[in-house]
Amino acid sequence: MVTRSGRTRQARPARKERKEPPHLTPELIHATALAMVDADGIDGLSMRKLAAALDVNPMSLYHHVPNKAALLQGISRLAVADLRIASADDDTPWPEQLRQIGHSFRTLAHQHSKLIVYLLAHPGFIQREGPLWGALCHTLRRAGLPDAEVGRIGNVLLTFVSGFVLAEINGSLGDLLDAADAAEIDRDFEAGLDILIAGLGSVQRIRAE
Amino acid sequence: MVTRSGRTRQARPARKERKEPPHLTPELIHATALAMVDADGIDGLSMRKLAAALDVNPMSLYHHVPNKAALLQGISRLAVADLRIASADDDTPWPEQLRQIGHSFRTLAHQHSKLIVYLLAHPGFIQREGPLWGALCHTLRRAGLPDAEVGRIGNVLLTFVSGFVLAEINGSLGDLLDAADAAEIDRDFEAGLDILIAGLGSVQRIRAE
DNA sequence: ACCTGAACACCGTTCAAGT
DNA sequence: ACCTGAACACCGTTCAAGT
DSSP states (O other), X not given: OOOGGGSOOOSSOOTXXXXXXXXOOHXXXXXXXXXXXXXXXXXXXXXXXXXXXXXXXXXXXXXXXXXXXXXXXXXXHHHHXXXXXXXXXXXXXXXXXXXXXXXXXXHHHHHTHHHHHHHHHSTTSSOTTSHHXXXXXHHHHHTTOOHHHHHHHHHHHHHHHHHHHHHHHSSHHHHHSOOOSHHHHHHHHXXXXXXXXXXXXXXXXXXXX | OOOTTOSOOOSSOOTTTTOOOOOOOHHHHHHHHHHHHHHHOGGGOOHHHHHHHTTSOGGGGGXXXXXXXXXXXXXXXXXXXXXXXXXXXXXXXXHHHHHHHHHHHHHXXXXXXXXXXXXXXXXXXXXXXSHHHHHHHHHHHHTTOOHHHHHHHHHXXXXXXXXXXXXXHHSHHHHHSOOOSHHHHHHHHHHHHHHHHHHHHHHHHHHHO
C-alpha cells in the first residue's frame, strides 16, 4: 500500500513550513512506482497517481523520468535486481542446480507477480547478459551439453518456468487442475522440473552417442 | 487493415441516401475488433477507434456490447474458435498426437499473435471444458498415465508451449538464441517437445514401477 | 535547475434526449 | 428499439511561464 499519510510530521518548525521538498529523484520515483504496481497491478499505475503518492505535481516527474515507458523500464530493472541465483558452487550436481535456478525465478515472480506478467508479455525482460541466462548456460555446459545445444535447451527450461508462473499467477493453473492449496502447485512445479530434467538426461545420452 | 473506404457506393438512389445503416450486430463488432487487434495490437483497439472503423457513433456500440471487457471476451471466443485440434484418430501413437496438439496451439498463436499475448497474461483463456485441454487429457490417458497424473503432466506440456510462443512472439526467444530465421525457431520448438516427451516416458516408467 | 498550471489529444462510460 | 451529442472522470505529454 502506498499512502500519503506516511510523511514525517515532526513538531520542530522546519524552515520551509510543513511542505518539505520531497527530494524527488529517479530512485525514489522508481521505488514508489514499483510499490504501486506490486499493490495494484500495471493498470493501477499512472503518472498522475504516482505523482499524488509522492505528493508532487504530475509534471514534476518529467524532470526525472523521460516518459512512462522509461519509468516501466526502471521499475523492471529494480525488480530484476531482487533476483538471487543460488548457484556459483560447482560441487552441487547440475540437476539440483537447474532446480535452484527455476526456484529463483519463481520466487522473483511471486515477489512481483503483477509486474512479472507485464514483463513476460513484453520484450527485453530476460537478457542474454543477465544473471539468470548466464547461470542457466553455465550449468548446462557443466552438465556436458555441447555448446550448440546449450541455448536451445536453456530456452526450453526458461519457457517452461515462464509459462508455469504465468499460468500460476493469472489463475488458469489452479483452474485446470483442481489444486486449491499452494503446496499442491509447488508439487506440480517440481513435477515439471523433474520431467524436463529427466528428458534432458535422455536427450543428452542420445546426442552423446 | 480496417478501412472506412470499403463501403458500397452504388449509383442507385438508396431510400436512406448515402448513409445506409451498418446493420450493427455483436458479430460484426467482434469481427472488426479482432481484425483491429490482429493488426495493431491490444493497445490499438479502443471503443472510439472501433466505432470509427465501423463508421458509427462510439456510443452506438454500447447497445450491442456491454463494455470493453465483454468486447475483449467476445474477441477471444472468436479467436479460440479458430483452434483446430488434429487428433481424434486413436491409431496415431500418443507422442505424435502430443506433438500435434502443441503445433495446433502454436499455429493459433501465430494467427492472432497480438491477442494471444494478452490472453496468456489474463485468466480464463484455457478452459477445462475447451477442446485443447480435452484433447490433451485424452491423449495422456491413452498413453497409460494414471488419472491422478494427467492434469499435472498436461499442465507441464501446456505451460511449456505457452511460455514458448510468448517468448517467440515478444522476441526474447530470438534474442537469447541467435536464431534469426523461422526455421531455426521451429527446430527449437521441436526440440522442446522432444525433451518433454522423452521425460514424460521416463517418469511414466518410474510411476509404473 | 527545478517546479507548475493550462492545454491538447486521447481514453471508457453514463445519461438524457432524439427518431 | 436503436442511435446520438454532451458531459464526466480519467489518461500521457508538451510547453510556456514561474521561482
